[in-house]
Amino acid sequence: MGPEAEMPEGHQTAVEMDGISVLVVNYEGVFYALRNNCTHQDYPLLGGEVQMGRITCQKHGAKFELATGKAKSLPAVKPVRLFRTEVEDGVVYVSPL
Ligand code: FES
Numbered sequence: 479m480g481p482e483a484e485m486p487e488g489h490q491t492a493v494e495m496d497g498i499s500v501l502v503v504n505y506e507g508v509f510y511a512l513r514n515n516c517t518h519q520d521y522p523l524l525g526g527e528v529q530m531g532r533i534t535c536q537k538h539g540a541k542f543e544l545a546t547g548k549a550k551s552l553p554a555v556k557p558v559r560l561f562r563t564e565v566e567d568g569v570v571y572v573s574p575l
Contacts, residue, residue, distance in 0.1 A: 479493055479502060479569070479570045479571055479572045480493075480501060480569070480570055481494060481568060481569055482565055482568045482570050483562050483568065485502070485570060486504065486510070487505070487506065488504060488505070488528070488564065489503070490502070490503050490504075490524055490525065490570060491524075491527065492522070492524045493525045494515045495561070495572060495574070496574075497553040498513060498514075498559075498562050499513070499514040499515065499522065499524075500512070500513060500572055501513070501514035501522075501523050501524050502515055502563065502570065503528060503544060504530065505528055505544055508535050509528055509563040509565065509570055510563065511543065511554055511560070511561035511562070511563045511572045512533075512542065512544065512547050512558045512559065512560055512561065513518040513547075513558045513559040513560075513561075515558065516535040516540060516542075516558070517540075517555075517556040517557065517558055518535065518537070518538060518540050518553050518556060519537060519538070519547060520535050521535055521536070521546060523535055523542065523558070526535045526541035527556075528544070530538075531543060531545060532544065532550055535554065537550070538553050539553075540554030541552055541554075542554065542557070542558050543564065544552070546560070547560040559575075560575050561573065561574060562574070562575050
């Protein structure tokens with residue numbers, strides 16, 4: 479995906495994987511990867527505010543837990559797909575779970 483050093487805490491980026499846009503977030507030093515797509519109305523999650531381990535969809539305010547992908551506030555009810563992240567030798571890798 480890219481060097482860890484280019485993804486400081488709070489950083490968000492989107493990468494393409496098998497035709498799917500995947501959001502990668504460094505939250506408190508841990509990398510999380512979720513499908514970059516709100517399950518409410520197909521809106522990208524990239525750039526949403528992250529607080530208490532949850533990212534907020536900018537469209538209507540649904541919140542998703544970074545660690546599980548679960549929808550934690552309406553209007554979304556379905557979880558977003560999670561991806562695996564790994565850091566090896568200073569490089570961040572994202573793969574399907
Ligand atoms: S599209 Fe994300 S909350 Fe509606």
